[in-house]
Amino acid sequence: MPAYVMIFVAAALLLRLSTLYVSVKHEKALKRAGATEYGAGNSIVLALAHTAFYIAAIAEGVLRTAPWNDALSWLGMALYGLAALALGAVIRSLGPLWTIKIIVSPNHRLVRSGLFRLVRHPNYILNILPELVGFALALNAPVTLIVGVPLYLIPLFIRVRQEEAAMRRHFSDYA
Template structure:
């Protein structure tokens, strides 16, 4: 159980690192004319992702399920792959990446890196991590609850991003803000 708590804490530390990058990038975006869209759903997103980490630890401790090596190690590999994909997105978008919906007017959509393959690769990472991290220790209730709530939140988020792109004149066939993919 200790190694799992360390894994969850490491994911939490990674999230804090993301927030530092996002704050720095938000300053850059605002300096280049971006205005935040849809700030109302952001607190729910923060609460959901914090709840995921707490739920992983609470359910795995309370349920006392034994570690299933086949499931646990497979899901650990998915968590690691999700982190790699997330940081590939962050690196590809550079200062345009953010946890908030900030669209810099006049900048084209990014179509390099993982964005040449998927419209929202960071969301793929979020979904994969949100399902896999709890399942490393058999916390299937947390995985299910996060999956359902995250699907609802992503529906709101992706619509918000699409509206922001349209407003800034950057929307195309695969409308997504270049930098608000989280």
């Protein structure tokens, strides 16, 4: 694995850990304010799936015996970078409401600005899916990509349905 890919992996892990820190901080504040969490079990499954995807892609990249495809790595890193920008925009739009879980506070407001104006679930569509594809491409990990993404989609689809139900429960104008 080339050194630039190792640096990318370190940066990606740092980004994920820093967003986890922000999420935990927001979650604690929301729950102190009386917020309710939905789909807790699926949140655990998603966290495990995300971690497993990263581990599988890294292992596949490290154990790779075929010639390294630099163009694929650069494409993957670019896609990952765009996904990270989308995540930043989502966090900025939601502010202290953003977590990696489905948590709705009593004074929750429905956000329809930023990327939410364009896409109903920008964190999933513009961040998570491109992030996973980009990470696997950057690590030249086609097996992880081909097997991991479809498997990840199972709990992600469940998450979207759970989030939709929670939003409809709390917002009468959520269609």
